Amino acid sequence: MTGSLSTQDRVRQALDDAGKALLAAARPGSWPNPRRPAVSGAAGAVLALHVADPDRSADLIADGVDWLVRAQNDDGGWGTLEHLPSDFVATAMATAALRLVAGESGAEAVARGLGWIRRRGGVEGLDDPMMAQLTGLVLSIAGLYDANRLRRVPVELLLLPARLRRRLLSYLTPPFVALAFMQARQRRHGRLARAVERLARPVAVRLLEEFFRQEGESGSYGGDPWLTGLVCTALSRANAAPHLVRASVGYLRATAQPGGAWHLVHGVERDRVEVTGMAFSVHGLVRAGLADDARVLAGRDWLARCQQREPSVVYASPAGAWTWTGRTGWPNALETVLVLRILVDTERDEETDRILDRGVAWLRAQQDNRGSWSTFVRNSLVPLDGPCPFITAVAVEILHAAGVSTADPVIERALRWLAKSQAPDGSFEARWHRGGAPATAAVVHALSRLGMSGHPVAIRARDWLLASQRDDGSWSDGRGDGTPDETGHAVSALVACGQHEAARRGVEWLVAAQGPDGWWEPGQCCIYIRDHVHYCDPLIAQGLAVGALAAFGGGGR
Structure with missing residues (x-):
């Protein structure tokens, strides 16, 4: 017809x-x-809740682990969203989360994830410095990579005049701060680098507080469980800004979906x-x-x-x-x-x-x-x-x-x-x-x-x-x-x-x-x-x- x-x-x-x-x-x-649930969101949330709220969020963490295992692609990697083709960022995030949180129950999935990463040339195969730093530092938290092999995150950028800093970092300020705090725990530093990080630390927290207020003190960064999880994990491991950590934990708990998933973006409105x-x-x-x-x-x-x-x-x-x-x-x-x-x-x-x-x-x-x-x-x-x-x-x-x-x-x-x-x-x-x-x-x-x-x-x-x-x-x-x-x-x-x-x-x-x-x-x-x-x-x-x-x-x- x-x-x-x-x-x-x-x-x-x-x-x-x-x-x-x-x-x-x-x-x-x-x-x-x-939209399909997000691997990056689930992995970021599971990591953060495991580090910052392991007892109260035990059920959410367990559900998230089970969901990540089910969401793994046949090639061993994970896509940004469930069932999308595997990509490096999602695979690194999921592999690190499962290694750190799942124990023996996630060992096979971790091995398959690491196999996918190796076949793509590993962290060294990434020609984007920020992506190499991000994935390498996350993997290092789980003991899967030596962070000393990474380029140093130039935390001194946080000390520049505000107008220039905004132009250089823009919306990347929260993830940059997260990487800076991760680096402080994961890499060896000389005396000068340690001194710069001490100077930058209060500035970094102040900048995150500005983003926190921009989002109505919801606890999220960009309305994104993945980015929120990265920031929360970095702050919690560095024993920094506990008020921001508590708020981010609340956001991640509130945005968990039935079955252990999180989405790519959750608006901060009611x-x-x-x-x-x-x-x-x-x-x-x-x-x-x-x-x-x-x-x-x-x-x-x-x-x-x-x-x-x-x-x-x-x-x-x-x-x-x-x-x-x-x-x-x-x-x-x-x-x-x-x-x-x-x-x-x-x-x-x-x-x-x-x-x-x-x-x-x-x-x-x-x-x-x-x-x-x-x-x-x-x-x-x-x-x-x-x-x-x-x-x-x-x-x-x-x-x-x-x-x-x-x-x-x-x-x-x-x-x-x-x-x-x-x-x-x-x-x-x-x-x-x-x-x-x-x-x-x-x-x-x-x-x-x-x-x-x-x-x-x-x-x-x-x-x-x-x-x-x-x-x-x-x-x-x-x-x-x-x-x-x-x-x-x-x-x-x-x-x-x-x-x-x-x-x-x-x-x-x-x-x-x-x-x-x-x-x-x-x-x-x-x-x-x-x-x-x-x-x-x-x-x-x-x-x-x-x-x-x-x-x-x-x-x-």
Whole structure:
């Protein structure tokens, strides 16, 4: 029967099924994210509770050990999320946790984990110094690696003036502090190194306290059980900041899932809703013409109310931003543009107008000197926090939709930066989404919305999207099969610039890839640690696919 339907008919049916599936998953004002449990989260939590709260949390620790053993892949490693391909960080974390906590019951799993690590060249095979330090120090806690073979963590960075320190460490401050405390216990030090560490120790605790207050004193760091576990383990073993250790233990106990798992991120709000996936899904539903649905309105309003009303001490940024963990957390440009584009695409009242105005003012204030936007810290020198073409393109589109002229210096500087940062092949690379499709599509979409689809940057980016489309009509990161995430990005951009034939092939792939329940299987497209930790997010994939089908259904042929 479906074979006789036109593309438009099949798109409408797929869109209807996807919208119903998303709306059915809603709860008052929010959407739960059906993401798989996280190996890194469970391993970090088990380590921390074993070190800091072994008696009271004995049951949680035992459940976590059993879950980690069950989650091990056939090749001996572990993936970031349950059943994802094995990666070094998750495998090192799980192997160390089981060796330290499980005893003989985990010996086989530990041996298999160590075998996987050896086959990948061990810690020495990592060319990223911070990842080598992280995995090597964690393994050393469990007696599985000699920390003296690692490069020294330069704790003196904590003693730099605050403005320079923020640019050098940015959002990496909590994990950097954790590594510094681990190093103090795990490595031999000369007299000078010990003196520097003594000077840095109170500064490190003060910085963690600033992040602690930024997150509403919830005890988490980044709303992340993995990172929280690392910090908690490091502080507890160093007999430092017991008040922060107690708070982190409380957070880890509160976020434990039935069966011994923890998730990658737990929002710090009462209902622990995440902003990111929800923002993608709400935006997709808005584009699908469902902006007036009560559940969509409630979701939009909840997201709008998550705007931070106070300046951020940790990033020295003004009020007006969003974070991924609700009303408290780490303010950043990515979540800010994701929520703002919902607000510019929906009808607003006086309150949401004020929220939009504050967000636009925040974007203006946070633009880098070079014209781009970094994720957390303005003019950041941290590669993953550095200038991001995806964020910059979406910010330009939002500013223009909010009434900022293309002749305004804030947009002119951004467009000049995009022109300079375009790769020779015409593509752009996002900081937090894998592959070339997300950022390249964002640039094409933004320039089309600005009436600049004939600009040389837009043409070269469009041509890259066309050339990178796979034979089956999808887009991927170039290393695997097509995904709804990347295909959704590309289709929306190609519809915006009038490339309907390529967009049609993309939506036909999306229709065929949709499951009978109305959902798509997300790709491993989200970056947690560049080149090392990637994960999939169902709400992001669903929102992007819905938005692409809606764009084609309204403007394709």
